Amino acid sequence: MASHPGSDVLIAGGGVAALEGLLALRAQAGQAAVITLLAAESDFVLRASAVVEPFSRGHARRVPLREIVEDHGAHLEVGVLAAVEPERHLAMTADGRELHYDRLLVALGALQADPFPGATVFRASDGDPAFLEVLAQAVAGEHGALAFVVPPGASWALPLYELALLTSMHLAEHGAPPVELSVVTPEKHPLEIFGRRAADEVERLLEQAQISLRTLSRARALEGGRLSLEGGGAVHADRAVSLPTLVGPKLPGLPADGLGFIPVDEHGRVAGLADVFAAGDCTSFPVKQGGIAAQQADAAAAAIAASLGLLTDPPPFRPVLRGLLLTGSSPRYFRAEPGAGREPASVAIDAPAPDARFSGEGISTRSALWWPPSKVAGSHLGFWLGRPRGTGDGELEDRFVRGDDAAADAEWQAALELALLMAENEARFGDWTAALRALDSAQALTGALPAEWAQRRDLWEAELAGTPRSDLAG
Ligand SMILES: Cc1cc2nc3c(=O)[nH]c(=O)nc-3n(C[C@H](O)[C@H](O)[C@H](O)COP(=O)(O)OP(=O)(O)OC[C@H]3O[C@@H](n4cnc5c(N)ncnc54)[C@H](O)[C@@H]3O)c2cc1C
Structure with missing residues (x-):
């Protein structure tokens, strides 16, 4: 199998699917792909965590794209993809740039x-x-x-x-x-x-x-x-x-279904186009969820690596739905697989594809079903977002801890109290990094920190960044 070192891979988008695609491709292709990320914004915002903001229970997680892109040996272009010319292998930006690609991964999300x-x-x-x-x-x-x-x-x-x-x-x-x-x-x-x-x-x-x-x-x-x-x-x-x-992005040069979404096969290949792949909310797969977007991106990254001669038998997209529901107290974890139950549940969207039918029974528990228990369960990105500060890359792991709910609640409460106590102790001695790491663990247990702790985290992060307390008022 001949490999093509140095092939240009352009990933368009700066959300869950784009970043999971970047991390998965880097894990699979090593340095053999020259990866550029073209994103409309300069920050990644984890919108899945935005529900806590109105209730003063923390902020939506925001990470500068440059940080994650450069950490993974890729190049960031801030700009808006306006059209694709597949025959010339060119992506055109709204401000007139023409970017060449050997392989293109479209991950623009939905409108x-x-x-x-x-x-x-x-x-x-x-x-x-x-x-x-x-x-x-x-x-x-x-x-x-x-x-x-x-x-x-x-x-x-x-x-x-x-x-x-x-x-x-x-x-x-x-x-x-x-x-x-x-x-x-x-x-x-x-x-x-x-x-x-x-x-x-x-x-x-x-x-x-x-x-x-x-x-x-x-x-x-x-x-x-x-x-x-x-x-x-x-x-x-x-x-x-x-x-x-949600409606699809309907970009000139790319096919679209009736709602503007991009049709793809189980490897993320865009219908009728060579060397163009798509993943996430912009595709015609009817479930618009971050974990699903990430799994599509994993399949597309594997197919891209295979098309560059770096992998044989790339695994197709086989959806598993993982959900973390914030409740205000202990979160609930859900998991479902297509075809795993007796009676397929209908999806809450129009025109479900056969692959969108999920389990009739499924799993519901108060214990984390994957680790780290990131709100968006993407294999690489979920790990990256949920990992303790200062550690490197890895992959999310499924866990099937199923006990009785009262025991799970008691265990959860004890672990949370311990993490918060550790955070407080470290902060007392001015070790902001250790204090924040303990808060990260508490957040992993709760999905969102209690309001007063979310405020303390802001203060401690500012302390770590060297901002004097007097500048933090208001
Ligand atoms: C309130 C809320 C809560 C949610 N909770 C959960 C949850 O708990 N778990 C879960 O798994 N999912 C959750 N979701 C769904 C999840 O956020 C989406 O399914 C997921 O973000 C889709 O990822 P994506 O990469 O396809 O699109 P997005 O994350 O929307 O990313 C698209 C990216 O492309 C960029 N972009 C758009 N157009 C262009 C362009 N023309 N050129 C360049 N860049 C462009 C955008 O700026 C953005 O960075 C939630 C969604 C919302 C709104």
């Missing part, structure tokens, strides 16, 4: 559209001022009813459930007057894509939080305190919080 008229859309960006306002108004007693609405069309429903549960806890903690909370979803059962056990667990959590549930319902519009539903019927709501409906 966001408003889900229905009147929705307060949580976009996981720029601090989400619209949602913050709804939350503050609810605390002030200005709303009698809030609906959390899983949008029709392509989306990822899990954050909506997190927002509903965290809102319930936030309102109670802030002594808000009673607010009727509800979840409205086109699903038959909440998060049914993870199987029956996860659905049962989410139903239990909603009930405990006194959030009512309306399934098999698609929202049409919010108007005058009424959320109207397709096919008739309505739900009482002063505000309807939802997520964007």
